[in-house]
Amino acid sequence: MAPIVKVNDLRKSYDSGFEALKGVTLDIEEGEIIALLGPNGAGKTTLISTICGITRPTSGTVTVSGHDIIKDYRQARSQIGLVPQELSLEQFETVMNAVRFSRGLFGKPNDDALVEKLLRQLGLHDKKDSKIMALSGGMKRRVLIAKALAHEPRVLFLDEPTAGVDVELRKDMWRVVDELRKTGVTIILTTHYIEEAEAMADRIAVIEKGQIRLVQGKVELMAHLGKKEAIIHLTAPLAEVPASLAHYNVELVNNGSALRYVYDVRAERTGITSLLNDLQTAGLQMSDIETRQSSLEEIFVGLIEGDAA
Amino acid sequence: MNYQAIRSIYFFEMARFFRTYRQSLLAPVISTSLYFVVFGAAIGSRINSVEGVPYGAFIVPGLIMLSVMTQSTSNASFGIYFPKFTGSIYELLSAPVNFFEATVGYVGAAATKALIIGLIILGTSYFFVDLTIAHPFAMVAFLLLTCLSFALLGFIIGIWAGNFEQLNLIPMLIITPLVFLGGSFYSTSMLPPVWQAITMLNPVHYLISGFRWAFFEQADVPVGISLAAIAVFTGLCLAAIAWIFRTGWRIRQ
Ligand SMILES: Nc1ncnc2c1ncn2[C@@H]1O[C@H](COP(=O)(O)OP(=O)(O)OP(=O)(O)O)[C@@H](O)[C@H]1O
Ligand SMILES: [Mg+2]
Numbered sequence: 001m002a003p004i005v006k007v008n009d010l011r012k013s014y015d016s017g018f019e020a021l022k023g024v025t026l027d028i029e030e031g032e033i034i035a036l037l038g039p040n041g042a043g044k045t046t047l048i049s050t051i052c053g054i055t056r057p058t059s060g061t062v063t064v065s066g067h068d069i070i071k072d073y074r075q076a077r078s079q080i081g082l083v084p085q086e087l088s089l090e091q092f093e094t095v096m097n098a099v100r101f102s103r104g105l106f107g108k109p110n111d112d113a114l115v116e117k118l119l120r121q122l123g124l125h126d127k128k129d130s131k132i133m134a135l136s137g138g139m140k141r142r143v144l145i146a147k148a149l150a151h152e153p154r155v156l157f158l159d160e161p162t163a164g165v166d167v168e169l170r171k172d173m174w175r176v177v178d179e180l181r182k183t184g185v186t187i188i189l190t191t192h193y194i195e196e197a198e199a200m201a202d203r204i205a206v207i208e209k210g211q212i213r214l215v216q217g218k219v220e221l222m223a224h225l226g227k228k229e230a231i232i233h234l235t236a237p238l239a240e241v242p243a244s245l246a247h248y249n250v251e252l253v254n255n256g257s258a259l260r261y262v263y264d265v266r267a268e269r270t271g272i273t274s275l276l277n278d279l280q281t282a283g284l285q286m287s288d289i290e291t292r293q294s295s296l297e298e299i300f301v302g303l304i305e306g307d308a309a
Numbered sequence: 310m311n312y313q314a315i316r317s318i319y320f321f322e323m324a325r326f327f328r329t330y331r332q333s334l335l336a337p338v339i340s341t342s343l344y345f346v347v348f349g350a351a352i353g354s355r356i357n358s359v360e361g362v363p364y365g366a367f368i369v370p371g372l373i374m375l376s377v378m379t380q381s382t383s384n385a386s387f388g389i390y391f392p393k394f395t396g397s398i399y400e401l402l403s404a405p406v407n408f409f410e411a412t413v414g415y416v417g418a419a420a421t422k423a424l425i426i427g428l429i430i431l432g433t434s435y436f437f438v439d440l441t442i443a444h445p446f447a448m449v450a451f452l453l454l455t456c457l458s459f460a461l462l463g464f465i466i467g468i469w470a471g472n473f474e475q476l477n478l479i480p481m482l483i484i485t486p487l488v489f490l491g492g493s494f495y496s497t498s499m500l501p502p503v504w505q506a507i508t509m510l511n512p513v514h515y516l517i518s519g520f521r522w523a524f525f526e527q528a529d530v531p532v533g534i535s536l537a538a539i540a541v542f543t544g545l546c547l548a549a550i551a552w553i554f555r556t557g558w559r560i561r562q
Contacts, residue, residue: 014562052403055562074311074405082403088396092328097321104317105404147400 002066003027004079004155004186005051010060012043012050012210020046022210023060028188030154033181034215035201036190043210044190045085048157052082064155078106081148085159085190087140091133095124098132099146106151118146122176138169145176149185156180158189162196174199229292230272232259235285242282248275265293314406318414319421322388326422333422334429337376341430344372345437348494359496360527365438370521371493372434374455377427378488378513381456382480385419385463390470402561408554416464420456427452440524447532448523454539455516459484461546468559487513497529512538 005028012021020043028034036044049055051062053073061068067075090098099115119125122142127135132143141161148156161177162170177187177200191197197204197218204221206213214221237256245259248271253260259279263270279286326333345365353364360367392398401411434440442448463480470476491513497505508514509530519535522528528535553560 049399053561054399054402056557077403077405080403082399084396084399086396088399090392090395090397092325097324101317101321102400105314105400105406107311107313107405109313 001030004030004065005188006061006063007047007051008061010047010050010062011058012046012055013058019058020210021050021058024207024210024212026205026212026215028155028186030186031181031184032202033177033187033189033200034203034205035197036188036205036207037192037194037197038190038207039192042207044207045159046210047207048082048159048188048190052080052157053077054082078151079154081151081153081156083141083144083148083156083158083161085163087137087144089132089140089143091131093132094129095119095132095135095143095146096128098143099150102147103150108151114152115146115150118149121179122146138165138172141165141173142176149180153185155186155188158187160190160192162191162193170196227262227293228265228270230261230263231290231292232261232276232279232286233288233290234258235287238284242284244278244282245275248278250275311406311410314404315410315414315417318401318406318411319418322415322418323421325388326384326418334426337380337426337430338433341372341376341433342437344368345434349437360498360525362525362527363438366440367496367521367525368494369431369434369438369440370524371488371517373427373430373452374513374517374520375485375488375493376430377423377452377455378459378484378516379480380426381419381423381459382463382466382484384422385416385460386467386470386476386480387463388415388419389464389467390476393467394473398560408550408560412461412464412550412554416457416460419460419463420453423456423460424452427456442524443526444523448520451516451520451523451535451539454543455520458539458543458546461543461550465546465549465553468553484513487511488517490514491517492529493517496527512542515539 005026007024007026007028010021010024011019013019024043024047036047038044046055050057051064051069053069053076057070062076063069064076064079067079069076093101096112096115096119099118100110100112103115104110116125116128119128122145124139124142124146127139132140135143145158145161158177162173165173174196177189181187189196189200201218203215203217205215231253233254234257238252239256241250241252241259248261249263250259250261252258261272261275263272276286348368349365356364358364358367389398392401466476466479470478490508491511492508497508497514500508515530515535515538518529519532519539522532522535552558
C-alpha cells in the first residue's frame with residue numbers, strides 16, 4: 001500500500017537564513033502511529049508545520065494521500081488535522097463554537113451531533129458551553145484535539161501532546177491516542193520523552209539538527225540498537241575488579257557486591273560465556289545474574305553522542 | 310471555492326461583535342450624541358447654515374464617515390491581527406482555505422459591522438436634526454464602498470502589524486487626521502485658498518464630499534470624481550492584498 005504521507009527531500013530555510021530541515025525523507029503508512037523523537041530545536045515543529053501548510057517548504061515535496069501539499073493544497077489539507085505545540089486558542093469562545101468553527105473552516109457542513117460525539121469521546125462534553133479561558137491546560141489541549149478532529153481527518157499531527165501535562169493526564173492522553181488509532185486515524189506525534197514514544201508509537205523516527213537519523217519499528221529499534229547489561233551478583237564483595245577481568249567492559253556496582261557488564265546484542269559474540277568462565281577461574285562465586293535491555297532513552301543518547309564524537 | 314469556510318469566518322467574526330454588543334453598539338451612539346451636543350448645539354448656534362444646509366444636518370454625513378472609516382479599519386485589522394497574536398492563525402493556515410476566501414470572510418464581517426454602526430449613527434441623528442436624503446441609493450452605495458475599502462485597508466494593516474502599537478498607529482496617525490481635515494465638519498469652501506488646495510490632496514475628502522452629495526446634493530468636488538477616488542483606493546487595497554496572497558508576506562514563513 002502506498003504511504004499516506006510521503007515526504008521527499010524536504011528542506012526549509014527560515015528568513016533568517018537558518019536551515020531547520022536539511023533534506024528530510026519519510027514515508028508514513030496509513031493507520032500507524034509514528035513518533036518524531038528529538039531534542040529541542042531538532043526541527044520537529046518545522047517539519048509538521050511545513051507538511052500542514054503553516055510554513056512554506058524551501059525545496060522538496062510532500063504528498064498526502066497522493067495530493068501534493070502545494071499544487072493540490074485543498075485535497076491535501078482536507079485530510080489533515082493539526083494539534084499545535086502551543087495552546088493557541090480564542091479564549092473568549094465556547095468549546096462548542098470553537099470546534100464548530102474548525103469544521104466549517106475545512107469546508108464541512110455543520111454537524112452538531114458529530115461535534116458532541118467528539119467532545120464526549122475526549123471527556124469534554126460537560127464543558128461544551130464553557131468559555132475556553134475557563135478550562136485547565138489539559139482540557140485546552142483536548143479542545144485543540146477536538147478542533148483538529150472536527151473535520152474527520154485521516155491523518156492527525158500531534159505536536160507534543162503531553163508537554164506541560166502531569167503524569168495522570170499524560171497517561172490519559174496516551175489512552176486518547178490509543179482510541180483514535182482504533183478509529184483508523186494515522187497519527188504523527190512529536191515528543192522529547194522516550195517513554196512516551198515507547199508507550200504510544202509503532203515506529204520511531206529520530207530527528208536531530210534537521211535530519212532524520214533513523215526510522216525503525218519500536219521493537220526492532222530496541223532489539224537492534226539496544227545494549228544489554230548483565231548484573232552479576234557476587235557472594236562476597238570485591239574492592240576492585242580483578243586483573244584477569246580487566247579486559248572486559250565490567251565495573252563494580254552495589255558497593256562491590258555485583259559486577260555490571262554491558263554488551264551489544266548485535267555482536268556475534270556477547271562475551272557472556274567467557275566472562276562467566278573467567279569469573280570462575282578467578283575464584284569468584286556468583287549468587288545471581290540478571291540481564292536488562294537498555295531503554296530507548298539510552299539508545300537515543302548513545303546515538304546522538306556517537307554522532308558528536 | 311470553500312464557501313463553508315467563508316461563512317464560518319464571517320459568522321465567527323460577527324459573533325465576536327454581538328458578544329460585546331453593548332460596547333460595540335452603545336459606544337458609537339454615545340459618541341455621536343456627544344458630537345451633536347458639541348458641534349451641533351454649541352457651534353451650530355453660531356453658524357446657521359453651510360451652503361444652504363443647516364449646520365446640524367450638515368455634519369451628519371461627516372460624522373457617519375468618521376465612525377465608519379475608523380470602525381471598518383480597526384475591526385478588520387483587529388480581526389486578523391488577533392489570531393496572529395494568539396497563534397490561533399495556525400488553523401486558518403492549515404485549512405483548505407485560500408487567501409481570497411479568508412479576505413472575504415474577515416473583510417466582509419468587518420465591513421458589515423461598520424455598516425451597522427453607520428446606520429445606527431444615521432438613526433441616532435434623526436433624534437437631533439431634520440434630515441432628508443436626496444439620493445438614498447447613492448448614499449447606501451457610498452457607505453458600502455467606504456466600509457469595504459477601509460476594511461480592506463484595515464486587513465492589510467492587521468497583517469502588517471507586529472504589535473498592538475503598530476495596529477493603532479495608522480488609524481490614529483493617518484486616518485483620523487485625514488477625516489477631520491477632509492471636511493467632515495465644514496465645507497472646504499470655508500477655508501483659505503491654500504488650505505483648499507492642500508485638502509484636494511486628501512483622499513478622504515473625496516469620499517466625504519460624495520457622501521454629503523448623496524444627502525444634500527451639495528458637494529465640494531463633482532460626485533464622479535468622488536466615485537473615481539473610492540474606486541482607485543479600493544483597487545489599490547485589492548492589489549496589495551493580491552500581492553500579500555502571492556508572497557505570503559507576514560503570514561506564512
Ligand atoms: N520562525 C523561525 N525563524 C527562524 N528560525 C526558526 C523559526 N522557527 C524555528 N526556528 C529554528 O528552527 C529550528 C527548529 O525549530 P523547531 O521549532 O522545528 O524545533 P522542535 O524540534 O520543534 O523543538 P522543540 O522540541 O523545542 O519544540 C530551531 O533551531 C529554531 O530556532
Ligand atoms: Mg516543537
